[in-house]
Amino acid sequence: MKRLNFKNKIMVWVLIINLIPLIFSYAIFFNEKIKNDENNITKNLLEAAKVVSSSNEIRKNLQLSYKGGEIEKKVDSLTDIFRDIDIIVVANIEGIKYSHLDKNQIGQKFVNPVQWDDIKKGEGYFSKMMGSMGITFRRFEPIYDVNSKEVIGFVMVGKYYTAISDMKKNTVVMLCLLFIEAFGLAFILAITFANGVRKSLFGLDPEEIGRLYVEERLIIDNLESGLIALNTKNEILKVNSVFSKKYGKLSPKLILEKVSIYLEKKENTARNIEVVIEDEYYYIKILPIYNLSEYYGTILLIKTKDDVNRYAREITGIDQLVDGMRANIHEFKNRLHVILGLINLEKIDMAKKYILEIQNLNEYDFKKFTNIKNSFLKAMLLGKDAICKERKIQFIIDSQSQVSTENKSPIIEDISTIIGNLIENSMDSFKETHIIEKIIKIKIIETNKKIELEVWDNGEKIPQEYFSKIYERGFSTKGDLRGVGLSIVKNKISLYNGTIEFEQNEKWKFFKVKVVK
Incomplete structure (x- = not known):
């Protein structure tokens, strides 16, 4: 029924x-x-x-x-x-x-x-x-x-x-007519009352309101940001549990004082402001809530400066470039120390020979990336190559690899983030293994319509029961909730309606990614 x-x-x-x-x-x-x-x-x-x-x-x-x-x-x-x-x-x-x-x-x-x-x-x-x-x-x-x-x-x-x-029949008929009229009037009043109540509840049933309240609490309390909800008079309505747990030393009233000057204008546009409280920097997003022209209140989202910087690094992949530069600088210093030592020992011929070997090696390294025309992507791959050398990992680029896009573009930046995180994931798989010959192989091919890439390694295998969880943020086979790289990869691929496949056999495990341009 x-x-x-x-x-x-x-x-x-x-x-x-x-x-x-x-x-x-x-x-x-x-x-x-x-x-x-x-x-x-x-x-x-x-x-x-x-x-x-x-x-x-x-x-x-x-x-x-x-x-x-x-x-x-x-x-x-x-x-x-x-x-x-x-x-x-x-x-x-x-x-x-x-x-x-x-x-x-x-x-x-x-x-x-x-x-x-x-x-x-x-x-x-x-x-x-x-x-x-x-x-x-x-x-x-x-x-x-x-x-x-x-x-x-x-x-x-x-x-x-x-x-x-x-006479009795006439009485019955009269009373029935009066009853029908009274019932009709009651029916009309019932419809009017029901419509009025439903309208006051924005067309929602109590069950829906209850479910929405529970959902709203779950969503608000599981945000990464602290949240403060204000009514139309800028009075505090609600503070989520994240604010209470993460920013316990702050009070909602103190936050409200810092942004009060921006709340007075009640502009129908969101804005981000930076404030300093007790020598710490916080980013506050002011989000006015409007329905057409009617103002319902404001939501304040609070993050620390470290949170914002960390999120920016995850999105842009800048950490990977920095790590690559650090590895290159470290390798360059080591080579300078070798040359300086040979000169001090007056082994000039050996120093010259070493310099020629380094030059040839650098030329070989650069030749591996000849077909990678994009400077941003090439810089990232050179950095990963340097880190692999530090960790005694062979870094092999497939000879068929080719990227023709030279200019900076969002898709190339995202591809750099995707492949950088996949390579980082492969390097992590060697940390707790005793494999002598450590190998990472990559292949990246750009066409007019799509970009395909593959990352292979012979590092530690992933247990099959974890296959469905590897893309979840925070999941790590190491058990310390470090895993963010594959979740970023999955998110980037979804921006372009792309696909990602994971396979492994006795020797290799590898990821295959396809992204539509």
Whole structure:
């Protein structure tokens, strides 16, 4: 069964709340109305019977047994006067009728049973029976002699039961129409109320609001940045757990004081500012929240300067270039020390020979990168080559490798970051191994439409159960949560709808990357 949404639930409950008292009140009203109608009929019948039975004109004519129609005329005049009276019958003590709605029955004997004992005792009574005019609700009342006070007859006044039934039906119909109108009004009010409540909740159900709140808390509390949420009056609404844990010595109010001058303008643009608090540098991103032109508040994101610098280094790969330069400088110093030592020992010929060997070696190293036209990428690869020499790792570039793009471009910079992190990952795989012949091989080919690259190494293998986790940020087979390189690689590749494949066999493990230009 399909669950009701929040709007329909409100409508149902509003209708139920309205219908319960409505049904009870209408039931009570209907019962009281029927009772009142019946009491009024009974009262009218009794009143009419008393009036007729106490009429001196009728009593005299009945006493004298006049049959000239005087009683009939008098009764007809009273019938027109009395309300809710359909028939009046006057009969003597023998049951002979002196008046009747059906004139043909005048002079005939009263056929239906009469409680003569009650009549002769001077007691009236009510009854319901089938008569010549149909089922009738009746009142019998004795008629006394004017002088002797003896019972000389009776009067029967009646109301047709069909009329009573019709009156009840009319009451039911009237109440049903009123109930339908009341229900319709309640339904319209329920819709209006439900729409108003849903609108005030931005069209969301409580379950959705609850789920969004939980999701919002999870997201906010798992940000890398500290977060402070402000309302439209720049009052603090919320502070995430990252701020409390990472920046415990700072207070939200202190941060608010530092950025208050920027909050006063309420500009609909985000901005980054740098502040100094207790001799430490912090970057604060001010993010105003607008929906069209309506201002809802501001979010402050706080990072330390070290966090920003580290993130920038990860994105740009500048650390890799710096490491490469350091390795080259270190190698250059070592070679200078060798040359200086040979000169001090006056081994001039050996020094010359060593310089020629270094020159040839450098020429060979540069020839490996002849087909890599991009200076940024080449500098990174030269740096990695120098680091590999320090660590006694053979760094081999496939002869088919070719990069024709010479100018600086975002995709080449990202490719440099990708291949640099993959090479770094390969170098790390040799740290805890005792492999004698350590080898890293790379291949990179650029075409008009795509760039393909491969990085191979014979270092430590990755257990198969970790294959699905190697791209997760912070995961490392070393177990110390150092792994960030492959997560950066995965992110860079996704920017270009590229693919990455990982395979390994008994000798090699390798990554294959394809990026669409």
